[in-house]
Amino acid sequence: MIRRRGDLVLSREPSARLVPWIIGLMTYLACLMLAGALLLSELLDQWSTGLTGTVTVQVMPVEGESAGTIDDRVDKLVRLLQRTRGVAEARAIPVPEIAALLEPWLGAGAPLEELPLPRLIDVRFDEGGAPSMEVLRSTISNADPTAILDDHGVWREQLAGLIQALGAVAAFIVVLVAVATVGIVIFATRSGMAAHQDVIEVLHLIGARDVFIARQFQNLALWQGLRGGLIGIALGAATMWALRHAASQLDTSMLPQVSLLAWHWGVLAALPLATALISNWTAKRTVVRSLRKLV
Amino acid sequence: MRYGTGPEVLREVTFSLAPGSFHFLTGRSGAGKSSLLKLMYLAHRPSRGLITLFDEDIATVPQNRLPLLRRRIGVVFQEFRLLNHLSAFDNVALPLRVAGVRDSTVRKNVRELLQWTGLADHMDARPPTLSGGQQQRVAIARAIIAKPSLLLADEPTGNVDEAMGVRLLYLFEELNRMGTTVVIATHSEALISRFRHTVLHLEDGILTVRESTVHRGGVSVRAPSQPTSEPER
Numbered sequence: 001m002i003r004r005r006g007d008l009v010l011s012r013e014p015s016a017r018l019v020p021w022i023i024g025l026m027t028y029l030a031c032l033m034l035a036g037a038l039l040l041s042e043l044l045d046q047w048s049t050g051l052t053g054t055v056t057v058q059v060m061p062v063e064g065e066s067a068g069t070i071d072d073r074v075d076k077l078v079r080l081l082q083r084t085r086g087v088a089e090a091r092a093i094p095v096p097e098i099a100a101l102l103e104p105w106l107g108a109g110a111p112l113e114e115l116p117l118p119r120l121i122d123v124r125f126d127e128g129g130a131p132s133m134e135v136l137r138s139t140i141s142n143a144d145p146t147a148i149l150d151d152h153g154v155w156r157e158q159l160a161g162l163i164q165a166l167g168a169v170a171a172f173i174v175v176l177v178a179v180a181t182v183g184i185v186i187f188a189t190r191s192g193m194a195a196h197q198d199v200i201e202v203l204h205l206i207g208a209r210d211v212f213i214a215r216q217f218q219n220l221a222l223w224q225g226l227r228g229g230l231i232g233i234a235l236g237a238a239t240m241w242a243l244r245h246a247a248s249q250l251d252t253s254m255l256p257q258v259s260l261l262a263w264h265w266g267v268l269a270a271l272p273l274a275t276a277l278i279s280n281w282t283a284k285r286t287v288v289r290s291l292r293k294l295v
Numbered sequence: 296m297r298y299g300t301g302p303e304v305l306r307e308v309t310f311s312l313a314p315g316s317f318h319f320l321t322g323r324s325g326a327g328k329s330s331l332l333k334l335m336y337l338a339h340r341p342s343r344g345l346i347t348l349f350d351e352d353i354a355t356v357p358q359n360r361l362p363l364l365r366r367r368i369g370v371v372f373q374e375f376r377l378l379n380h381l382s383a384f385d386n387v388a389l390p391l392r393v394a395g396v397r398d399s400t401v402r403k404n405v406r407e408l409l410q411w412t413g414l415a416d417h418m419d420a421r422p423p424t425l426s427g428g429q430q431q432r433v434a435i436a437r438a439i440i441a442k443p444s445l446l447l448a449d450e451p452t453g454n455v456d457e458a459m460g461v462r463l464l465y466l467f468e469e470l471n472r473m474g475t476t477v478v479i480a481t482h483s484e485a486l487i488s489r490f491r492h493t494v495l496h497l498e499d500g501i502l503t504v505r506e507s508t509v510h511r512g513g514v515s516v517r518a519p520s521q522p523t524s525e526p527e528r
Contacts, residue, residue, distance in 0.1 A: 014339050079348045180360060198376060202378060205337070205338055205370060206370070206389055207366030207367075207393055209362045212393060
């Protein structure tokens with residue numbers, strides 16, 4: 001609410017200085033949770049629409065088969081896949097790379113050459129033009145009966161369930177933070193009313209309407225909420241920048257590529273406005289309800 | 296009138312104030328003068344009885360009309376009740392700002408009144424930096440700035456010297472001549488004898504009237520057991 005003609009400036013009680021910082025911390029948590037929920041939602045969207053755009057073809061070794069023979073089968077499949085419409089890239093994953101993937105489970109120096117390890121082909125599809133999985137599966141098995149197409153469906157479904165749960169938790173925390181913010185504003189407004197009881201009584205007795213008195217507190221709450229919101233969003237933006245910077249240092253080839261979209265940033269940028277409006281509304285409700293108890 | 300479950304502070308109180316009349320309210324400390332004024336400026340509701348203010352029964356007035364009634368009442372509180380974080384100017388301007396009066400009118404009227412009350416040099420001063428007498432004059436200025444229909448003053452001359460007390464009484468009489476009904480709670484026999492007006496005397500919760508008035512449309516307070524006839528002049 002904008003200060004109107006005739007509005008008073010309420011004296012600032014010392015405890016009121018803490019309120020924007022507490023709201024700021026709440027907004028910071030809400031910002032991170034909301035960003036997390038939006039990212040997860042985006043990730044889920046990508047996975048559910050198949051936009052991860054990758055499948056893996058496993059070529060199983062046949063007993064007694066030499067390394068050269070399986071290499072030939074893999075090369076044949078790679079060429080087939082590269083010719084398939086909708087496939088952007090098909091690449092046989094080199095054995096040392098497969099060994100590196102297994103190293104966390106088997107340990108360094110494991111005799112991998114003695115194990116019947118399947119060979120892997122990493123397939124990436126054209127954006128928006130992925131072929132039908134059924135057709136691709138059929139094509140591959142016709143070319144090589146030992147080849148198995150893994151579109152990560154089971155894993156993706158399980159992960160989607162996890163992501164949905166995480167997203168729901170994040171959204172719930174955002175709601176809790178909003179409720180906590182309302183509670184903080186109610187507490188701050190009540191303590192402000194107690195500190196300004198004399199002002200309220202005098203205004204009441206000289207004929208001020210409840211909305212006029214409430215507006216004095218709304219003004220204070222509005223700016224406290226806005227300041228808190230800006231503090232929170234600044235901290236949140238700094239944290240997200242730091243996380244993004246840290247993530248850029250990692251090899252992200254195995255991680256999903258997901259980032260906040262423009263409208264996500266818009267939602268986050270609206271948080272200070274939301275905290276200001278929540279504070280304003282809460283202060284009004286608190287003061288008007290308290291004033292109704294007066295004669 | 297009683298506070299909580301305590302004894303009745305005011306019991307047999309029946310009187311009417313004519314529009315434009317001037318009254319002193321007297322009685323010993325604890326007699327109920329402040330309680331009676333609180334009933335009249337709508338800070339409390341009577342536990343029983345009837346109060347009619349400007350021809351309206353306050354028990355049946357809708358809640359949203361009470362602020363309008365209060366704006367017609369100027370109050371000088373015994374303990375001043377100035378807002379310490381506001382300047383003298385802003386304190387006096389409060390009733391006008393609450394009523395939504397234009398800033399230019401507020402500035403003009405408040406300056407004039409503060410000059411009249413001898414506070415022209417203290418417009419920007421905060422109440423804690425003013426003397427008791429100056430604070431009292433600010434409180435009086437705040438009570439009369441909106442030219443109220445009813446002025447209620449609780450010991451308004453208690454903190455000023457005799458000369459200033461007399462001057463303030465002349466100010467109240469001036470306001471009274473312009474049509475404002477005035478009730479001044481005081482212990483000062485000197486003022487009562489100097490300014491001859493009707494005296495409402497409270498003792499043991501019972502009100503008696505010396506030099507009563509006959510009128511309509513002002514303020515009426517009636518105990519439930521009392522007859523409805525107005526006191527004779």
